[in-house]
Amino acid sequence: MSANEFYSLRVNGKTHQVQDSWVGESLLYVLRERLGLPGTKGACEQGECGSCTVLMDDAAVCACLVMAATAINSEIVTVEGITTDSTLTDVQQSFVDEGAVQCGFCTPGLIVAVHHLLEKNPQPSEFEVKEAISGNICRCTGYGRVFAAVEATIRSRNAGK
Numbered sequence: 453m454s455a456n457e458f459y460s461l462r463v464n465g466k467t468h469q470v471q472d473s474w475v476g477e478s479l480l481y482v483l484r485e486r487l488g489l490p491g492t493k494g495a496c497e498q499g500e501c502g503s504c505t506v507l508m509d510d511a512a513v514c515a516c517l518v519m520a521a522t523a524i525n526s527e528i529v530t531v532e533g534i535t536t537d538s539t540l541t542d543v544q545q546s547f548v549d550e551g552a553v554q555c556g557f558c559t560p561g562l563i564v565a566v567h568h569l570l571e572k573n574p575q576p577s578e579f580e581v582k583e584a585i586s587g588n589i590c591r592c593t594g595y596g597r598v599f600a601a602v603e604a605t606i607r608s609r610n611a612g613k
C-alpha cells in the first residue's frame with residue numbers, strides 16, 4: 453500500500469476511510485490524527501504505559517504498537533465506543549466518584565482495561581484486577597483510588613441484579 457491509497461478501519465462499529473496514509477502509521481496515530489478520536493492517549497509510544505489501550509477483536513492492546521494497516525480486518529473499540537450512550541458508564545462514574553481521576557492522562561486507558569475486565573470476568577479477584585491493569589501506568593493515584601472504583605462498580609452491579 454502506498455501513499456494516496458486508502459484503506460478502511462472498523463472503529464466503534466463504523467467503517468472509516470483512512471486516506472493518504474503511510475503504511476507504517478500506528479493505530480494510535482491514525483485514531484487520533486486521522487480519525488479525530490482523541491480519547492486514546494499517547495505517552496510512551498513504546499508499549500510501556502497503557503495510556504493508548506484499545507480493544508482489538510475483543511483483546512486489550514496498546515494502539516501504539518499496532519500498525520493501523522494491519523488492523524483492516526479487525527473490530528476496534530476505543531474509549532469513545534465503550535458506550536453508545538451520551539452519559540458516563542458505571543465504570544467511568546465510579547472513577548469520578550472514587551477520586552480515581554486526577555491528572556486524567558491514564559484514565560481512558562484504564563477505563564478501557566477495566567471495562568474489558570468486567571465484561572470478561574464480572575467478579576474478579578483483587579489479583580485479577582491488578583493483573584488486568586498491570587500494563588496501565590498511573591503516576592498520580594497510587595492505584596488505591598482505581599481499585600476502589602473497580603470495587604464500587606462491582607458492588608453497584610451486584611446490587612442491581
Ligand code: FES
Binds near residue numbers: 497
Ligand atoms: S502510548 Fe502506548 S503504551 Fe504508552
Ligand code: FES
Binds near residue numbers: 554555557589
Ligand atoms: S491520574 Fe494522572 S496518571 Fe493517572
